[in-house]
Amino acid sequence: MKLITRDTDYALRAVCFIVKNKKTVSVPELVRELNIPRPFLRKILQVLSRKGIVRSFKGKGGGFTLGLPPEKIYLLDLLRIFQGPLKLNECTLNKKRCPKISNCPLSKKLSGIEKQVLRELKPITIASLIKGMA
């Protein structure tokens, strides 16, 4: 079970690398640096760009810069963008809320765990991760 999928992980790496460069960073540079398959990385960056996480510049000499300061880019943002909302307590039988959810003891436990996990993830930003790597 993966808490973080590959695209989120790639996005994280790409954003971290962009932070460390003051100028715009192009896809070829990122590919060289991070060994991420080029077309996949492009797709990821386009999503990040649409979401405002990075800003893009087209044309020769173009590339990407951050769209937000690194203290305002949360891991949970990336997670939600690429993986949807983090939900651990969904009933496996229904996409929708299980009618029995109110008296399902397992669901209660799971939503407690979900809350804890969210509490842990919430404060993690790009800035904090980079600091941690130092």
Place this chain on the structure above:
Amino acid sequence: MKLITRDTDYALRAVCFIVKNKKTVSVPELVRELNIPRPFLRKILQVLSRKGIVRSFKGKGGGFTLGLPPEKIYLLDLLRIFQGPLKLNECTLNKKRCPKISNCPLSKKLSGIEKQVLRELKPITIASLIKGMA
């Protein structure tokens, strides 16, 4: 992202139902009660039987009974049987341990979260779930 997959969930329901019946419970009964696809349920029960969670009786009038007291059947047992060990901090790039794992700040966070989740799940037994449903 599912913490609990369908087979684990089915297994859970089946075991709970078996607990509440003193006599052996057959697949047809379980199907009627729980609305689980018959062949799938059969497969699940066979696994549970091999693992000793339930005991099986072949032949006419056969079926399943518990193989352990409900206080000794842990949710984590079922989880591990059907989903393997719970790991949240695996690096998405490698199946094996990432060489950079020691200075990867994200991995540290994730393994902390993993520990918490395990701490929460550990005490949950079939007995405790049934109690909670009362």
Place this chain on the structure above:
DNA sequence: GACAAATGATACTATTGTGGTATCATTATG
């Protein structure tokens, strides 16, 4: 002993999510 009703073993199939490609259009710089 034959039959019926159950599980055991095992191989196959379907659906879905993840991970990745490919292609053409658009834009900016020299």
Place this chain on the structure above:
DNA sequence: CATAATGATACCACAATAGTATCATTTGTC
């Protein structure tokens, strides 16, 4: 206007999850 970049979008491959099918074996009942 050529070139080097991103934008949009459609497609493909693989693996995991979910489910099916079939035949063999065991056991109780008549």
